[in-house]
Amino acid sequence: MAERKAGGKDDRARGIDPAQAARLLQSVPPVDREAENALLGCLLLEPTCLAEVHEFVRKAEDFSDPRNARLFAAISAISDTEPSWQVQELASKLDAEGQLESIGGTDRIASLIEAMPSAARAGQFAKLVGSAAHIRDLISTATEIIHDAYHAGQDAEGVIARAEQLMYEVSRSRDTMKSSTLQALLEAVMEDIERREGGTSRGIKTGFYEFDDMTQGMQPGEMLILAARPSMGKTALALNIAEQVALRGTRTLVFSLEMSREQLVERMLAAKSGVYADKLRKGALAKEDWNQLMRASNELSEAPLHIDDTPGLTMPQARSRARRLASRESGLGCIVIDYLQLMSMGTRVESRQIEISEISRGIKAMARELKVPVLALSQLNRAAEQREGHRPRMSDLRESGAIEQDADVVMMLHREEYYHQSTPDWLDHNPEKRGLAELILAKQRNGPTGTVRLTWDNRLTRFKNHTGQTGPGGVYEAKPIGESQPPLGNFSPGRATGPVENHRDGGGPDDLPI
Structure with missing residues (x-):
């Protein structure tokens, strides 16, 4: 040789x-x-x-x-x-x-x-x-x-x-110092303001128009927390957002630590096709169901959506894979993590609380490094279930206050109907609550807080825009996400329910009921 x-x-x-x-x-x-x-x-x-x-x-x-x-x-x-x-x-x-x-x-x-x-x-x-x-x-x-x-x-x-x-x-x-002069910064900010004035925003639209109006979309470099108790539908909502973002042409990476990629894709097919999820599970499909599934499959196959379902994924691994995808493909625009408490740092730490704090900081650093929004799902503790009305608070975030501090946006998903499934006649007395989901924006570093109403379709595992108008039987009518969406920038506080507060310094009191 x-x-x-x-x-x-x-x-x-x-x-x-x-x-x-x-x-x-x-x-x-x-x-x-x-x-x-x-x-x-x-x-x-x-x-x-x-x-x-x-x-x-x-x-x-x-x-x-x-x-x-x-x-x-x-x-x-x-x-x-x-x-x-x-x-x-x-x-x-x-x-x-x-x-x-x-x-x-x-x-x-x-x-x-x-x-x-x-x-x-x-x-x-x-x-x-x-x-x-x-x-x-x-x-x-x-x-x-x-x-x-x-x-x-x-x-x-x-x-x-x-x-x-x-x-x-x-x-x-x-890296040498990367400070910028005020003049250069002002020029960049003024250009951004001018784009917004013309109806163009840097934010990535989710398809839920009230949320997009309140936030101007998910902003590059931001860490967004979507928190809820189990069975509220946080995975479904995150998947709906990821699908909509990808269908608009933004390359999206989903880290799923709870469900397999096959399960996620099945959910996406049900939600997109309109074929009920239980029919997919049973395999009881009519010819029209197959036609709808094929149309949905063809449309979804064009979406630049990547799913990583590695169990026990560590924060360094997630950051490494996101970096590689961003460098290998034509850019990366959005990351979804389902969910934060299932991650680890991969090293021994003093306590779980410290580890969650390090994971939270790692997510924020990844968002800033890659200049993409990172939507991280989080569990809430049981305190909300012991509380009258079951409405979540920011202090219910599980295992670490660092999540609340690091996040640019904290939103909590709440469906009152879920807690009254076994209560006879509850829906008869509260018809306006049928299918109603509330997305509570408890913190927004650079914008207002308030509550966005959505409609939950349990059989399709899909959230839709809430029209506020009732149809037959008192059920709220809903529009699919992305349909008839008004341009960003037309938000008025009256469109969101609840008090709208502008906590630009990171939010109001921790324990204030939302």
């Missing part, structure tokens, strides 16, 4: 064998001592250039020489209290702390200054030092990944997810 040349095309295609990897791990990591010395000379000459240096060198550990690391740490510390310090002050501080000799004494400080005629190239030297440090970070991360791989057992996917997360973190760790 012909010998491969190190670093050649064949190497890149096949990778490096374990023996070569072991030899590489014994190599000396890259350093640039000359750039380190030159950078410190610039800082000693002109202390005020530290701000420019911090664009590329953030910490003392970025220096490979321990003497340089200690000197940089001392320069950073004295600059915090005295930005225009003198070299004599720095030397006195080092001497008082017993550090002067460890950095080479006053003679070394003098030699660093003498070697630099000016501080004009401080930024260039900082970039060289930062680049070498970044490569060392990369080597350290790669070594950690290799260690994980050797001790992974059978959990290959777990190692891959962690490797992707570690590589992502090291790639972002050296």
Whole structure:
């Protein structure tokens, strides 16, 4: 067999064998001592250039020489209290702390200054030092990944997810400051306002027009929580939204930790075709049912909707898969997670409450990183069932207050009819409650709160827009989602039931009944 040349095309295609990897791990990591010395000379000459240096060198550990690391740490510390310090002050501080000799004494400080005629190239030297440090970070991360791989057992996917997360973190760790001027921000915001004025919004429409009016659609980078007690229909509502979003051409990813993908698709077919779900389960289908199913199947097959039903999915795995889909396909527009409490972090944590907090922060970070709305379903605790009227409150969110804090939108699904199924004549006395579902917007960081009315069709496992008009037998008429939807921006508080409050700072009191 012909010998491969190190670093050649064949190497890149096949990778490096374990023996070569072991030899590489014994190599000396890259350093640039000359750039380190030159950078410190610039800082000693002109202390005020530290701000420019911090664009590329953030910490003392970025220096490979321990003497340089200690000197940089001392320069950073004295600059915090005295930005225009003198070299004599720095030397006195080092001497008082017993550090002067460890950095080479006053003679070394003098030699660093003498070697630099000016501080004009401080930024260039900082970039060289930062680049070498970044490569060392990369080597350290790669070594950690290799260690994980050797001790992974059978959990290959777990190692891959962690490797992707570690590589992502090291790639972002050296991002230079990305602040924007107010002028640039104003231009972008004014353009966005102008788009809204023209009836165009950045928000993704759900097809439920009262909800879309109240929120201007699901906004990129936002974390939305849909919470409910079991059997309220939160999975059905999330699936209705995912279907509608995908049918409008937005690539959507659904993480289903509770139901299999086949079960979800069967629900979608029932809801889209109008063939009752119980008929699908029994297999008692007429010819017209088959025709309706085929039409629904053909329409749904065009939707860019992806379903991942991996049981026991971890938050790092979800983030990794969403990243891959976003990079592989022509963008990713929306993510749905069903449901939050079934996820884990994949590592040992002190308590379940802390783990839920970390998952919540991970979901919010994923939304911001990928610039997509993430709709995460959540369980409510049993407190609502002990309460008169059974109406949920934000404090009913299960296991962690971090969910409420991290979320941009918190909505709770409530169907009063569900709690009176065994009460004789209840619907006769409350005909307006038949099929009525309330989507309670308890928090909206950038908009009003209130209640949106929907109509629930149990046999189709589908929610529809609520018209507010009763048909035969007192049943509310409903329009399918997406049908006769008014343009966004025409919302008036009177269209939503209940008080409409504008909690732009994150919501009202936690325990206030909604």
